[in-house]
Amino acid sequence: MRYYEALGLEPRLALDAGDLQKRFYDRSRQWHPDRFSTRPAAEQRTALEMTALINDAFRTLRDPAARAEYVLSENGLEASAQRGKDVPADLLEEVLELNMALEEADGAQVARSLGQFESMLAGVDGQLAGLFAAWDAAPSAGRLEPVRAALNRRKYIANLVRDARKTLETARET
Amino acid sequence: MAYSDKVLDHYNNPRNVGSLDKADQNVGTGIVGAPECGDVMKLQIKVNDATGIIDEAKFKTFGCGSAIASSSLATEWLKGKTVDEAMAIKNTDIVNELSLPPVKIHCSVLAEDAIKAAINDYKAKGSTRKPAAGVEA
Numbered sequence: 601m602r603y604y605e606a607l608g609l610e611p612r613l614a615l616d617a618g619d620l621q622k623r624f625y626d627r628s629r630q631w632h633p634d635r636f637s638t639r640p641a642a643e644q645r646t647a648l649e650m651t652a653l654i655n656d657a658f659r660t661l662r663d664p665a666a667r668a669e670y671v672l673s674e675n676g677l678e679a680s681a682q683r684g685k686d687v688p689a690d691l692l693e694e695v696l697e698l699n700m701a702l703e704e705a706d707g708a709q710v711a712r713s714l715g716q717f718e719s720m721l722a723g724v725d726g727q728l729a730g731l732f733a734a735w736d737a738a739p740s741a742g743r744l745e746p747v748r749a750a751l752n753r754r755k756y757i758a759n760l761v762r763d764a765r766k767t768l769e770t771a772r773e774t
Numbered sequence: 775m776a777y778s779d780k781v782l783d784h785y786n787n788p789r790n791v792g793s794l795d796k797a798d799q800n801v802g803t804g805i806v807g808a809p810e811c812g813d814v815m816k817l818q819i820k821v822n823d824a825t826g827i828i829d830e831a832k833f834k835t836f837g838c839g840s841a842i843a844s845s846s847l848a849t850e851w852l853k854g855k856t857v858d859e860a861m862a863i864k865n866t867d868i869v870n871e872l873s874l875p876p877v878k879i880h881c882s883v884l885a886e887d888a889i890k891a892a893i894n895d896y897k898a899k900g901s902t903r904k905p906a907a908g909v910e911a
């Protein structure tokens with residue numbers, strides 16, 4: 601997987617943020633186009649390409665959800681390939697109920713809902729951390745599928761957090 | 775990205791927003807979602823037992839403008855159609871009507887999935903549905 605190779609990493613779902621940043625800085629310095637300004641054109645081009653790749657790799661891998669999406673898409677489990685029927689009906693019903701409650705809620709209720717959504721998000725992130733560790737210990741397709749399911753759920757809950765925050769902000773402005 | 779006038783019209787004046795009684799034997803409910811954007815769409819139909827025609831259609835969608843417009847348009851089209859005619863609605867019909875750009879085609883797919891899910895739910899209730907007036911069980 602290119603993003604991992606670009607930063608000299610083994611393909612793991614769980615990464616240490618500090619180590620990742622250090623690798624990013626080291627490699628950015630190593631490939632900085634300024635250092636190639638007197639080199640032949642082909643080398644200058646390589647430095648530019650490497651810098652772009654390193655930037656993309658860091659931007660993707662530093663965010664656990666984006667990192668997992670990357671690993672899933674590299675393994676043929678991208679979100680866009682998931683048709684509606686692959687999302688569990690009870691999750692959709694729950695999300696629909698939560699959205700409707702949010703729509704009708706007053707300020708205090710929205711604030712409470714936001715707290716509820718944030719703790720749900722933290723719960724999914726905790727679950728993801730466990731799934732990351734399981735896949736890292738023994739990578740297999742069977743261990744990626746639960747990651748896909750958890751990320752789908754995370755996306756819905758992250759949207760609820762976003763919408764609840766937006767509702768509160770709008771209420772504050774008016 | 776610019777939305778077409780038809781998308782904006784449905785987005786600003788959505789038709790048939792609301793809910794039907796899920797427990798009603800003549801109501802079919804479809805709830806579908808697109809995990810890549812976190813959209814969720816509920817579409818319901820109410821079928822007249824005697825005529826087999828969809829009398830009412832309602833939707834509730836939480837998502838982008840195109841998803842709202844696709845489901846709003848779908849409910850407009852569903853009313854007055856038979857269940858079989860409704861089953862024949864294709865996402866490409868919605869794409870053409872709303873001039874959806876390629877990145878928003880999945881919204882129309884979601885609407886087609888919702889129609890099919892609602893019809894399937896209605897049909898699944900068939901075994902417990904009361905027979906039409908005048909027909910002995």
